[in-house]
Amino acid sequence: MAEAHQAVAFQFTVTPDGIDLQLCHEALRQIYLSGLHSWKKRFIRFKNGVMTGVYPGSPPGFMVVVVSYMSYNKYHKLDPSLGMFAKLSQHIPIGRYMSEDSQKIVGGVLVGTGLWITIIFIMRNALKCLLSWHGWMYSRHGSVSLGTRLWMLLVKVFSGRKPMLYSFQNSLPRLPVPPVKDTCRRYLESARPLMDDEQFERMKGLAKDFEKNLGPRLQWYLKLKSWWASNYVSDWWEEYIYLRGRGPIMVNSNYYAMDFLYVFPTSIQAARAGNAIHAIMLYRRKLDRAQIKPLMLLHTIPMCSSQYERMFNTSRVPGVDTGRVLSRAASSHTATLLLLDTIQHMNESKHIAVYHKGRFFKVWMFYDGRLLLPREIEQQMERILADKSEPMPGEEALAALTAGDRTPWAKARDAYFSRGKNKQSLDAIEKAAFFVTLDDTEQRFVEKNPIKSLDSFAKSLLHGKCYDRWFDKSFNLIVFKNGTMGLNAEHSWADAPIIGHLWEHVLSMDPFKLGYTEEGHCCGEPHPNLPGPQRLQWDIPAECQDVIQSSLTIARTLADDVDCHSFPFNDFGKGLIKKCRTSPDAFIQIALQLAHYRDKGKFCLTYEASMTRLFREGRTETVRSCTMETCTFVRSMIRDETREERLKLLKEAAEKHQNMYRLAMTGKGIDRHLFCLYVVSKYLGEDSPFLKEAVACGPGCSSPVCCCFLSSLCVHQVADDGYGVSYIIVGENLINFHISSKHSSPETDSHRFGGNIRQAMLDILDLFQLDKKAIK
Structure with a gap:
């Protein structure tokens, strides 16, 4: 009860002598402090909004530009208003209220402000153009070309000083829409290891038909959306992949x-x-x-920070899926609303x-x-x-x-x-x-x-x-x-x-x-x-x-039904993998393919998440890790091949994987593009056999193995007969693996798959014939 009384700021009683008002000073003090805290927070948000809105400009930069402009005009005895006040005086009696000196000051401030805004606009768009180039990603590890160094210097020059979390949002390029032809070609390339000749030829025919007929029409709508929206994928991805789901999110x-x-x-x-x-x-x-501080690749290249906005004070609110029912009434179509989950965020x-x-x-x-x-x-x-x-x-x-x-x-x-x-x-x-x-x-x-x-x-x-x-x-x-x-x-x-x-x-x-x-x-x-x-x-x-x-x-x-298995792999880590001059991520992904082939005796579609945060409001893209090069290497490990041949095939597979990762990061992936084309086709009421089959084998649908490189964060598999694999590279000598599958599937066993992963990692390392003791 004491706490309840403290929560009341005042109490009063009516007596014959009048109203007896009793104030609770502690409650009033807490109200005052709470209000003060709230207004401080509003002021900070307003200030940060201004700083972010003018970045890479700044208030000190504004003062430098205005003062420099006015000093220049004073030295050369020029009119800082560029004749603006003379023209205004013909229609408005401005001279009555402002002296000639005041007019010069106001004119200098206005023109200087315009000059400052122009400089910001030029810097922001120059930075956007610079960030649209991704050639730096193809440089060999440890070596940077002169052109890339010059590019990085220009990025730093146009990036301004002391950026805040959201400073680069207006300077990030938009996610590009890949050409339909390129997406179809890369899709067929990714599907080839999983299809026999007859299936592949059939899929080639469907892709060719789509590329010539329906594809360009759907692509036009996506291009229009990419010009209008900040990101042509993210809102549909959030809605259709997450919020429209009616099954358990646990x-x-x-x-x-x-x-x-x-x-x-x-x-x-x-x-x-x-x-x-x-x-x-x-x-x-x-x-x-x-x-x-915004995340910067190579301490230079900014990444999108928009996802941080809903980290706190946020909850997913369930909605009722009533379906979409069309009916005719007075020659018009009516439809019930499709109410789905929403994300509720409080300021x-x-x-x-x-x-x-x-x-x-x-x-x-x-x-x-x-x-x-x-x-x-x-x-x-x-x-x-x-x-x-x-x-x-x-x-x-x-x-x-x-x-x-x-x-x-x-x-x-x-x-x-x-x-x-x-x-x-x-x-x-x-x-x-x-x-x-x-x-x-x-x-x-x-x-x-x-x-x-x-x-x-x-x-x-x-x-x-x-x-x-x-x-x-x-x-x-x-x-x-x-x-x-x-x-x-x-x-x-x-x-x-x-x-x-x-x-x-x-x-x-x-x-x-x-x-x-x-x-x-x-x-x-x-x-x-x-x-x-x-x-x-x-x-x-x-x-x-x-x-x-x-x-x-x-x-x-x-x-x-969750069959979960986590284990620390401490035989070696990224330190030893780098001694092999191989990407740790590519090394592990290829080991997962070898482990899966030993586990099930076949290859399967594999989904590895790659980020697209080099673009505004970017989220993820799929890297289809099961490539022809990887499959060829895995078969060489099963067959009686020489070590030299296996090593050569491994390097080819690793390079292919790295190239696919680069394509995904730079907006040239295939799965998000196919997904958006499919959404547009549904809006238009068009049926595409190619998209139906391509998207059915995409992320979140029936991907048998989910191999995600996440920082100590672990996901579940996305298919009933598949595995979910997450791993974190901890320092130089430890990799933690997390594997999940379903007990109800007779094809999977998380502990068995974990053993296969461990053995695959060791077998691939043995190809390099490194003396681990000498290296340590």
Whole structure:
């Protein structure tokens, strides 16, 4: 009750002597500080918007241009207004109000401003033209040509000084639309290893027909969109690949990030949560102030930062797929609306949502107009852990709604969570900065039992109990009972490298900058007057509880079918691979092809994600790693070939893979182009046999092996009979692999495939006959 009284700024009672007004000074003080914090944030956003809007110009540059222009005109005794005021005076009595000196100053400022804007426009477009050239990507590793060095120098000159996170957005080139002819040719090249002669000839005929007839018409629409929109792919990719999906996003879409394997900063759950939450909030503050430096390849070439915008205060909201039904009425067509998931983003959120043992809590992150310190956040987590109250009916498994099919969740949300206390509590979760789970299980990498411990750790982060993570939130911070932690992230708002950047920040700050006391607590002291967490209240009827249990059943079936295997490969790492003068990524991708052929005795379509963030609002492109060159090398490893021949074929396969990666990064990939052509064909009501078959073998559809190079972030396979493989290259001597498949598939076994990967890595390295001991 004391906390409730503090929340009221004033109280009054009516007496015979009048109204007795009682002000709560503490409440008024908190209101003042909160308002001050809000206005500071608005000012910073406004200032950053101005700085980004004029970049690569700057206010000091504006002053230099204006003063230089006016000084030049004064020295040469020229009219700085270029006759503007003389012409205006003929129609407006401007001379009555402004002296001749004032006219010169105003005219100089106006013309100088115009000159400054012109300089910015020229620099911005010159930088855009420079960034449209990608010849630097084809330079040999370790050697840069004179032309590339001159180009990089020009990029630095036109890039300005001290760029902020979003400074380069207006200077990035747009994603180009590849020619239909090139896309068809590269598609056929990628499909050749997977087709026999008869199938390939048939596909060639379909491609040729498409290229001559329907393709140019669809291409015209895409060209039009590329001129009008910032990116011709990203909005359709987000809508059709993610938001239109009606199946569970748990396992199928969401991915996870894992904690340190060999570092255990503290075993106190509340303390680890305190430091991690504080580090995340500091990252959000930097993000709000655009103080995070944009990612620059070779410390020179900027990458798009648009995906950072929805990292915090964001939740995916389910929609009902009612289908599209056409009917004739009065000679006109009518159609029902297609309501799908949406991404809800709030500009501001001052709290987080916390789940522990079936209860939901709202925890404010600010007090006295400042961010809570790590020890104060630990104090709030301790209060939640000490709370012995029981979950309300239906509350414990409520989050299972976000783990099951989307349509039942959308209908339940509309029917039971659109009013009253349920709406208020749901808003507290969906509008939170992010979601935190204080898990009541223990997970940790155990060196004596690495396989079992890592597999359990991975499955817990991927799906948990299916009801103890809010899978719709942009990301969930999961802190286990023994102090280890991880993330589970929703995929539609951004790709894995974005959340990876946040996670690297948290892991670097937690033990090294924030630190812990000798007892394992966060540094600092608890706050004596800090209001406690707010328990969220629910009134969930029996009908809704039935929907929750139905979603939970679906989610558990999906989770139980996940065959997850994680293992550290420590026989060698990128240091030894580079000694072989081979790209580490190409080396691993070719090893995966060899492992898969040994596992299943055949080749399959392979999807490796490549980023397209060299372009504005770019997301990903597909690298089809199963090439003719790779297949030829794999067959040589199966047949009795000489080492020299195998080595030659390996280098050819690696070079081919690197070239395909370059094409994908520079907007010359095939899958996103085919996808957009397919979308346009559906809008036009055109049926294309070529697109139907080509897109059916594209990303997110039926790709049997998903091999993604992600920074400690792990995904699930995209086909029922395939594998999902993620790997992180840790330093010079360690590569962590994460493999997933389905128990229900008789063709797959994640542990068997892991063994094949290990052996393939060793076999390929043996071709180089390196003396590992001498190298070390």
